[in-house]
Amino acid sequence: MARLIAVPLFSTLAIASMLLVLDRIRRLFDFVATQGGPVSVVWRMLANLLPEYLGLGIPIGLMLGVLLAFRRLATSSELDVMRGVGISYGRLLRVPYMYAVGLAALNIAIVGYIQPQARYAYEQLRFELRTGALGASIKVGEFTHLGDRMTLRIEQSRQKGRDLRGIFVQARSKGGDWIGVTAASGQFLATDDPNVIVFRLRDGTLVHNRANFPTPRVLTFTSHDLPINLPRFESFRQRGGRNLEYTLPELARNGQDAATEQQRDSSRSEFHFRLVEVATMFLLPMLAVALGVPPKRSTAAFGVFLSIVMIVTYHKVNEYAASIGELGRFNPLLALWIPFVLFAALVIWMYYTIAYVPGGQPIGALERFFARIGQGIVRYLPGRRRPGTGAKSGAVA
Numbered sequence: 001m002a003r004l005i006a007v008p009l010f011s012t013l014a015i016a017s018m019l020l021v022l023d024r025i026r027r028l029f030d031f032v033a034t035q036g037g038p039v040s041v042v043w044r045m046l047a048n049l050l051p052e053y054l055g056l057g058i059p060i061g062l063m064l065g066v067l068l069a070f071r072r073l074a075t076s077s078e079l080d081v082m083r084g085v086g087i088s089y090g091r092l093l094r095v096p097y098m099y100a101v102g103l104a105a106l107n108i109a110i111v112g113y114i115q116p117q118a119r120y121a122y123e124q125l126r127f128e129l130r131t132g133a134l135g136a137s138i139k140v141g142e143f144t145h146l147g148d149r150m151t152l153r154i155e156q157s158r159q160k161g162r163d164l165r166g167i168f169v170q171a172r173s174k175g176g177d178w179i180g181v182t183a184a185s186g187q188f189l190a191t192d193d194p195n196v197i198v199f200r201l202r203d204g205t206l207v208h209n210r211a212n213f214p215t216p217r218v219l220t221f222t223s224h225d226l227p228i229n230l231p232r233f234e235s236f237r238q239r240g241g242r243n244l245e246y247t248l249p250e251l252a253r254n255g256q257d258a259a260t261e262q263q264r265d266s267s268r269s270e271f272h273f274r275l276v277e278v279a280t281m282f283l284l285p286m287l288a289v290a291l292g293v294p295p296k297r298s299t300a301a302f303g304v305f306l307s308i309v310m311i312v313t314y315h316k317v318n319e320y321a322a323s324i325g326e327l328g329r330f331n332p333l334l335a336l337w338i339p340f341v342l343f344a345a346l347v348i349w350m351y352y353t354i355a356y357v358p359g360g361q362p363i364g365a366l367e368r369f370f371a372r373i374g375q376g377i378v379r380y381l382p383g384r385r386r387p388g389t390g391a392k393s394g395a396v397a
Contacts, residue, residue: 009065066288096285269325290350
């Protein structure tokens with residue numbers, strides 16, 4: 001049983017994580033390229049998103065792992081043999097509940113502690129990309145502003161930025177002076193001062209102008225060092241600008257001690273949302289049994305489809321309940337735990353029907369209904385003969 005559950009569980013986690021990463025990676029590459037940041041920051045941002053993806057993927061993985069394991073036992077008649085020798089569904093659920101307890105503990109650690117820290121780190125990387133704090137982002141062929149007083153343009157970049165060609169620099173001082181420099185090539189060099197770098201220019205012309213100069217001064221040089229003061233960037237905000245960045249203990253404290261009622265409602269809503277999502281995992285093994293065992297003489301996979309629909313729908317209901325609780329329209333405790341009680345009642349009824357009602361099958365009627373719809377659709381497909389059409393044609397011939 002443990003092996004049957006493990007393969008689809010971890011496969012689902014891997015596939016779900018890959019799909020979510022692939023959905024986000026293109027947008028992250030576009031964002032980083034637009035902001036002119038280093039490519040390596042994309043992988044750092046994806047790493048900070050993985051806890052959020054795992055928080056969503058673990059319940060689905062547990063559900064499909066247990067469901068597919070019982071479905072395999074049922075379709076191969078092994079489940080009938082186990083039931084025939086007196087093994088109850090309660091005993092068969094021991095191993096699935098071992099998985100559920102372990103994964104629930106992992107999930108509470110992720111959504112309660114790891115995900116808030118990772119979310120804050122992700123937002124910090126986005127902030128640093130927008131402000132340029134990850135380094136000077138100079139785009140070839142475009143004018144780049146370094147601070148408020150310097151503009152730079154590079155025609156070509158070689159050797160990964162170590163050799164720059166076709167350089168134009170225009171800078172202004174606080175006193176009103178300005179200089180314009182063109183150079184054939186150049187290179188950035190570090191200094192002892194972390195706030196200052198040197199732009200070493202070669203084979204160029206420098207124009208210096210001041211208000212009291214009758215004409216601008218022009219200087220031709222073979223090598224000239226131009227010091228550049230790196231712009232000062234504002235510090236990123238403290239963690240906790242959003243409820244997603246608070247850990248569970250911090251949300252509990254804010255739900256009692258926050259300054260405004262709106263903040264207290266918002267913190268309580270997020271706190272109960274996370275707890276409800278984790279508590280739901282203890283219902284998934286029973287739901288998986290109810291949906292994974294198909295009716296007799298049926299191999300339809302309707303239960304797999306229905307399980308995903310139920311989990312996603314219930315997750316969306318929780319999100320809506322959290323939003324109305326956050327707005328103060330409803331008590332967050334009631335808004336989130338009443339749907340949980342109703343969902344738990346449905347799951348327990350479905351499990352009781354299949355485990356204790358002789359011949360009980362909670363999804364049997366639904367399977368028969370959709371099977372008839374499928375047969376009706378196939379019957380009226382274009383190019384398919386209706387029953388009896390061939391015999392009448394032969395009689396006429």
